[in-house]
Amino acid sequence: MTLVGEILAIGDELIHGALLDTNSKFLAGELERIGVVVHRFSVTSDDPAHLRSAIADACARADVVVATGGLGPTLDDRTRDVVAEVLAGPLWFDAESWQQVQHWLCSRGRPVPASNRRQAMFPPNAKPIANPVGSAPAFSVRIGRALLFALPGVPREMQVLLRSDVLPAIAALPGLQPMAQVWLRVLGPSEAALGERIESYMVPGRNPAVGITASGGLLTIRIVGTAATAALAATACEATAAELRSLVGEWMFAEGTVELPDLVLQRLRAAGRTLAIAESCTGGLIAARLTEVAGSSDVLMGGVVAYSNASKQALLGVSAELLAAHGAVSEPVAAAMAAGARSRLVADVGIATTGIAGPAGGTPQKPVGTVCCAIATLEGTRAWTVKIPDLGRQFIRDRAVFEIWRALLAR
Amino acid sequence: MTLVGEILAIGDELIHGALLDTNSKFLAGELERIGVVVHRFSVTSDDPAHLRSAIADACARADVVVATGGLGPTLDDRTRDVVAEVLAGPLWFDAESWQQVQHWLCSRGRPVPASNRRQAMFPPNAKPIANPVGSAPAFSVRIGRALLFALPGVPREMQVLLRSDVLPAIAALPGLQPMAQVWLRVLGPSEAALGERIESYMVPGRNPAVGITASGGLLTIRIVGTAATAALAATACEATAAELRSLVGEWMFAEGTVELPDLVLQRLRAAGRTLAIAESCTGGLIAARLTEVAGSSDVLMGGVVAYSNASKQALLGVSAELLAAHGAVSEPVAAAMAAGARSRLVADVGIATTGIAGPAGGTPQKPVGTVCCAIATLEGTRAWTVKIPDLGRQFIRDRAVFEIWRALLAR
Numbered sequence: 001m002t003l004v005g006e007i008l009a010i011g012d013e014l015i016h017g018a019l020l021d022t023n024s025k026f027l028a029g030e031l032e033r034i035g036v037v038v039h040r041f042s043v044t045s046d047d048p049a050h051l052r053s054a055i056a057d058a059c060a061r062a063d064v065v066v067a068t069g070g071l072g073p074t075l076d077d078r079t080r081d082v083v084a085e086v087l088a089g090p091l092w093f094d095a096e097s098w099q100q101v102q103h104w105l106c107s108r109g110r111p112v113p114a115s116n117r118r119q120a121m122f123p124p125n126a127k128p129i130a131n132p133v134g135s136a137p138a139f140s141v142r143i144g145r146a147l148l149f150a151l152p153g154v155p156r157e158m159q160v161l162l163r164s165d166v167l168p169a170i171a172a173l174p175g176l177q178p179m180a181q182v183w184l185r186v187l188g189p190s191e192a193a194l195g196e197r198i199e200s201y202m203v204p205g206r207n208p209a210v211g212i213t214a215s216g217g218l219l220t221i222r223i224v225g226t227a228a229t230a231a232l233a234a235t236a237c238e239a240t241a242a243e244l245r246s247l248v249g250e251w252m253f254a255e256g257t258v259e260l261p262d263l264v265l266q267r268l269r270a271a272g273r274t275l276a277i278a279e280s281c282t283g284g285l286i287a288a289r290l291t292e293v294a295g296s297s298d299v300l301m302g303g304v305v306a307y308s309n310a311s312k313q314a315l316l317g318v319s320a321e322l323l324a325a326h327g328a329v330s331e332p333v334a335a336a337m338a339a340g341a342r343s344r345l346v347a348d349v350g351i352a353t354t355g356i357a358g359p360a361g362g363t364p365q366k367p368v369g370t371v372c373c374a375i376a377t378l379e380g381t382r383a384w385t386v387k388i389p390d391l392g393r394q395f396i397r398d399r400a401v402f403e404i405w406r407a408l409l410a411r
Numbered sequence: 412m413t414l415v416g417e418i419l420a421i422g423d424e425l426i427h428g429a430l431l432d433t434n435s436k437f438l439a440g441e442l443e444r445i446g447v448v449v450h451r452f453s454v455t456s457d458d459p460a461h462l463r464s465a466i467a468d469a470c471a472r473a474d475v476v477v478a479t480g481g482l483g484p485t486l487d488d489r490t491r492d493v494v495a496e497v498l499a500g501p502l503w504f505d506a507e508s509w510q511q512v513q514h515w516l517c518s519r520g521r522p523v524p525a526s527n528r529r530q531a532m533f534p535p536n537a538k539p540i541a542n543p544v545g546s547a548p549a550f551s552v553r554i555g556r557a558l559l560f561a562l563p564g565v566p567r568e569m570q571v572l573l574r575s576d577v578l579p580a581i582a583a584l585p586g587l588q589p590m591a592q593v594w595l596r597v598l599g600p601s602e603a604a605l606g607e608r609i610e611s612y613m614v615p616g617r618n619p620a621v622g623i624t625a626s627g628g629l630l631t632i633r634i635v636g637t638a639a640t641a642a643l644a645a646t647a648c649e650a651t652a653a654e655l656r657s658l659v660g661e662w663m664f665a666e667g668t669v670e671l672p673d674l675v676l677q678r679l680r681a682a683g684r685t686l687a688i689a690e691s692c693t694g695g696l697i698a699a700r701l702t703e704v705a706g707s708s709d710v711l712m713g714g715v716v717a718y719s720n721a722s723k724q725a726l727l728g729v730s731a732e733l734l735a736a737h738g739a740v741s742e743p744v745a746a747a748m749a750a751g752a753r754s755r756l757v758a759d760v761g762i763a764t765t766g767i768a769g770p771a772g773g774t775p776q777k778p779v780g781t782v783c784c785a786i787a788t789l790e791g792t793r794a795w796t797v798k799i800p801d802l803g804r805q806f807i808r809d810r811a812v813f814e815i816w817r818a819l820l821a822r
Contacts, residue, residue, distance in 0.1 A: 013624025015439050015449055016633060024454070025431050038426055039461040041454035043435065046622070048615075050450040057468070074606035075613050076622055108800070113607050134802070135603075156803035192546075195485035196524050202486050204459075211457070211487055213424025222427060277716070283702025284695035287716040291694025294770055294804055302722030304715055305688070305698040311713030311756050315726055345722050359705055389519070391545075392567035393705055 002177030002226065003170070005036040006062040008054060009043045010069035010079055011153055016045070023068045023158055030162060034171055035179040035226075036064055046070060051082045059086075059146035064170055066162075069153030071136040073116045079150050080121055086143060089124030097128045097137045104135050129165045133157050140169065147173070179226045180208075180233035182241045185254040186219040187406050194219055198247055201240065208237045210244070216398030217388065218260075221248070253406045260405045261289045267409060268299045268349070275408075276345035277303035278316055278337035280328065281355035281371060282400050289401065301345040306337065316340030329354050329366050331383035334374035338383075342376045350376035351404055355388075357396045371400045375407050413588030413637065414581070416447040417473040419465060420454045421480035421490055422564055427456070434479045434569055441573060445582050446590045446637075447475055457481060462493045470497075470557035475581055477573075480564030482547040484527045490561050491532055497554060500535030508539045508548045515546050540576045544568050551580065558584070588637050591619075591644035593652045595632040596665040598817050605630055609658055612651065619648045621655070627809030628799065629671075632659070664817045671816045672700045678820060679710045679760070686819075687756035688714035689727055689748035691739065692766035692782060693811050700812065712756040717748065727751030740765050740777050742794035745785035749794075753787045761787035762815055766799075768807045782811045786818050 007027050013019040024041040031038055040061070044054040051070070058065045070079030084091050098120035105112045122128055122139050129138040129149075134157040140149045149166045151158045170176075186194060191214045195202065198221065201210040208225030223240050227233035245252060254263060268275055277286050277300070287303040290296050304315045309328055312318040318336040326332045334352045342350025355371030362368035369390045374383035388399045418438050424430040435452040442449055451472070455465040462481070469476045481490030495502050509531035516523045533539055533550050540549040540560075545568040551560045560577045562569045581587075597605060602625045606613065609632065612621040619636030634651050638644035656663060665674060679686055688697050688711070698714040701707050715726045720739055723729040728751040729744060737743045745763045753761025766782030773779035780801045785794035799810045 011624070012622050012633070013626065013631070014436070015452065016443065016622075016624070016635075019624060019626040020431070020433060020436050022431060025425070028426050032427065039456045039458050040465065041426065041452075043452035043454075045450045047450050054451065072606075073603040074623060075610065075615075110601065111604070113603050115603060115607055115610070154802060154806075156806060190521065192484040192524055192526060193522070195483075196526055199486065199526070204486075211423050211427075212485060213422070213427070213430060215424065215430040220424070222423070224427075279695075279698075283707075284690075284698025284714060284716070285702075287690075287695025288699040291696075291716070291718070292805070292808075294768075296694075297718050300716075300718055302716050302718045302726065303695060304726065305695070305702070305711075305713050307702070307708050307711055307713045308756075314755050314757075315713065315715065344725050345719075346725075357705075391565060392570075394703070395565075395567060397703075 003036045003063040003173060003175050004061070005031045005038045005064040005066065006058040007038065007041040008058050008065060008067040009041065009153070010046065010051060010067060012046045012076065014043050014069070023153065023155055026155070026159070027066050027068070027162065030167065031064070031066070031170070032179065034167060035176045036170060046076045046078050048078055048082055051078060052085055055082060055143070055148070056086050059143040059148055062146050063175070064173070065146050065148045066166065067148060067150045068158050071119065071138065071150060071152050073113065073119055073135070080123060083126070083141060083143070083148070083150065084123040087124050087141070091121040091123060094120050094122055094128050097130070100130055100137065101135050129161055131157060131161060133160045177226050178228065178230040178233050179224065180230060180237045181225070181257065182223045182237045183255060183257050184221040184241065184244060184248065184252050185260070186221060186248060186251045187217065187253055187402055188251045189219070191219060194248070194251070198244060201244065208240050210240065216395055216402065218402045254409050260402070262293055264405055264408045265290065265293055265296055265299050273299070273348040274301050275299055276301045276341040276347035276350045278341035278350065278352040279303060279305050280307060280312070280337070280353060281357045282353045282397050283307065285397055285401050286351070286353070286404055301347040304341055312337060316344065327366070329356055329370060329372055331372050331374070331385060334372040335376070335381045335383040338374035338376035339381050348377065349408070351408065353400050353404065355396070355400060357393045358390060359393065369396050371396070371403065373400070373403055373407065414447045414474040414584060414586050415472070416442045416449045416475040416477065417469040418449065418452040419469050419476060419478040420452065420564070421457065421462060421478060423457045423487065425454050425480070434564065434566055437566070437570070438477050438479070438573065441578065442475070442477070442581070443590065445578060446587045447581065457487045457489050459489055459493055462489060463496060466493060466554070466559070467497055470554040470559055473557050474586070475584070476557050476559045477577065478559060478561045479569050482530065482549065482561060482563050484524065484530055484546070491534060494537070494552060494554070494559070494561065495534035498535050498552070502532040502534060505531050505533055505539050508541070511541055511548065512546050515542070540572055542568060542572060544571045589639065589641040589644050590635065590637045591641060591648045592636070592668065593634040593648045594666060594668050595652065595655060595659065595663050596671070597630040597632060597659060597662045598628065598664055598813055599662045600630070602630060605659070605662070609655060612655065619651045621651065627806055627813065629813045665820050671813070673704055675816055675819045676701065676704055676707055676710050684759040685712050686710055687712045687752040687758035687761045689752035689761065689763040690714060690716050691718060691723070691748070691764060692768045693764045693808050694718065696808055696812050697762070697764070697815055712758040715752055723748060727755065738777070740767055740781060740783055742783050742785070742796060745783040746787070746792045746794040749785035749787035750792050759788065760819070762819065764811050764815065766807070766811060768804045769801060770804065780807050782807070782814065784811070784814055784818060
């Protein structure tokens with residue numbers, strides 16, 4: 001037995017299409033890292049009746065509930081009030097928290113509207129958690145069997161409080177069972193084909209458990225084990241991983257729970273190499289994913305989004321003759337783009353994509369999903385073509401990005 | 412009274428950190444557009460016990476439940492089996508669906524593993540929904556008061572089946588109440604300051620309802636009204652919008668439920684103008700957001716991700732003297748980047764960002780969050796500086812992108 005966790009995201013904006021909930025996925029990962037088993041997220045609007053039942057239900061099912069959102073200063077921020085209702089007691093005012101809210105606003109030259117005073121009100125028996133990076137104080141409180149943490153919805157504030165207060169408090173709870181995991185990254189087969197290959201490992205109840213997850217053409221084999229100690233769990237996961245590696249063979253191209261853009265940057269940095277990017281069909285996605293990572297500027301020299309033929313010529317030095325002879329979506333043009341990015345941006349490695357992301361632009365010879373990629377280094381330039389199933393523009397672009405990660409990690 | 416909907420996303424990959432659930436947000440928007448009121452999403456792992464209770468709970472609360480995921484061919488795809496358990500009856504085999512699955516795989520030159528046969532099994536009384544864009548057939552089935560639709564988790568397949576089968580079936584249900592909405596986009600004030608300004612409109616129970624949602628510094632005022640007819644609901648929303656527009660004043664910069672990158676492309680296209688992008692701190696994000704939109708290539712000539720000083724010189728023609736005199740994060744350099752992008756990519760409008768996204772790189776004069784922007788047109792070049800609160804790298808980059816959308820929409 002170990003502790004069961006649930007995640008609860010609160011806010012009209014999450015339901016009504018203004019904002020995608022990214023907190024829950026992050027929180028689940030962090031809780032699982034310390035051994036809390038998570039099976040469910042809930043997302044609820046600010047509507048008091050729905051919020052009340054979502055909080056009560058989660059606290060009835062789980063040992064630990066982490067909620068985000070609804071701690072702001074406006075009238076539709078109701079987490080405090082609804083938790084007080086669930087506990088059938090009045091809110092109380094914490095003078096120390098009010099001082100922190102005022103101080104945070106004043107020190108940033110912001111006015112202190114009276115409505116912010118609401119943020120220093122807490123449900124019965126709640127323990128305030130000071131917020132050093134925002135105006136909304138958080139709190140923890142016991143509701144039945146569950147310990148509930150109510151955190152701000154702003155991702156950065158949530159993350160800071162999670163690390164400073166929430167994870168240490170959970171780690172100190174009795175009943176946590178040590179856990180380990182290994183991820184194997186696979187590109188090539190369909191999910192069904194990979195599933196058949198490793199079916200005997202995917203039986204319910206196996207420890208370590210083996211599952212396949214699919215995202216934009218990337219398949220991830222997740223191996224998750226629990227044991228009496230973290231070291232024993234890691235050993236068991238590694239034994240399963242060794243067997244799966246030989247079963248999966250050349251389809252596997254990376255492993256570990258590190259996100260692929262981070263892994264790419266780590267590898268290039270370790271090899272002392274810099275990177276330049278030339279993107280047509282991926283339209284800036286490769287650069288955006290890499291520059292999300294803090295400190296990427298020591299590896300990434302720059303990039304070019306060369307959508308038009310004119311921009312391929314002006315910014316990358318691709319010749320008009322080459323474009324006319326082979327078409328923009330071709331291996332020679334991909335190679336010239338990668339080489340052009342490498343030389344113009346003075347980088348060790350140049351990469352390029354050019355393809356047809358759809359929905360329009362396909363031909364019988366080059367249907368939607370045809371993507372030409374290239375990698376240029378001191379040793380020379382290599383270009384290749386991927387035929388990506390037409391599962392939509394987003395899928396094709398994402399799959400093309402994964403193709404580039406694979407090429408960079410294979411070096 | 413109107414119909415209440417719930418969304419259920421199924422799959423280990425959504426809980427365990429491999430994949431972000433984007434389907435639920437999309438589904439909620441589509442359901443609300445036809446008048447279904449959505450208050451809750453649930454996300455659950457493939458664990459049978461949790462899946463069973465999530466399905467049963469949602470069907471007990473809602474009139475319409477749309478579930479995604481768990482229809483694949485592998486053993487951990489359990490939606491079919493668990494729905495059959497909830498209905499306490501056996502699965503049945505549909506020969507017609509099995510033919511469709513085989514045909515879909517064969518026509519793509521893929522093998523037909525026996526495990527795919529599982530995809531043609533359905534719970535008692537379920538109505539199969541043929542899938543023209545993937546191998547997984549969907550189904551609908553009544554569970555107590557609710558009509559449940561089980562769709563594939565692949566976004567494109569889900570979207571196609573939603574439009575072809577699910578929305579028409581829901582629209583034919585008795586009890587739907589016409590609804591309308593207006594969104595006002597605001598950049599500048601804090602959420603609390605905007606909330607104080609329009610507080611008297613944000614009272615619970617008001618029709619049209621008024622709420623504020625915040626995302627990366629962008630505030631959206633959502634006005635949602637219901638009435639006997641869609642036209643009456645729209646009139647009521649417009650009357651509220653007119654009052655809010657004058658209250659909010661110059662903070663407002665756009666309106667409508669269209670996503671901002673789409674709106675920017677529509678505006679430029681209507682004006683017959685083309686765009687070129689030069690990005691430093693946003694690192695490709697502006698280009699990636701624009702190229703997500705199909706057909707963006709007629710407006711977007713191309714872009715440059717100029718992270719290093721060398722790339723600002725080589726690709727945009729920013730002079731070494733200017734960089735030395737003012738530093739890379741300065742209005743003159745932003746202006747030179749925008750003008751350079753415009754002329755080198757032969758576009759009507761050039762835009763640029765250069766700033767300090769953090770966490771490192773800040774100075775007392777130019778702290779983290781300082782972003783210089785510029786826009787270059789035939790009429791000349793304008794540069795300005797935004798001081799973005801340091802709420803993290805992601806927030807600063809997102810907020811800088813919103814600043815560019817505002818500048819392009821203000822023209």
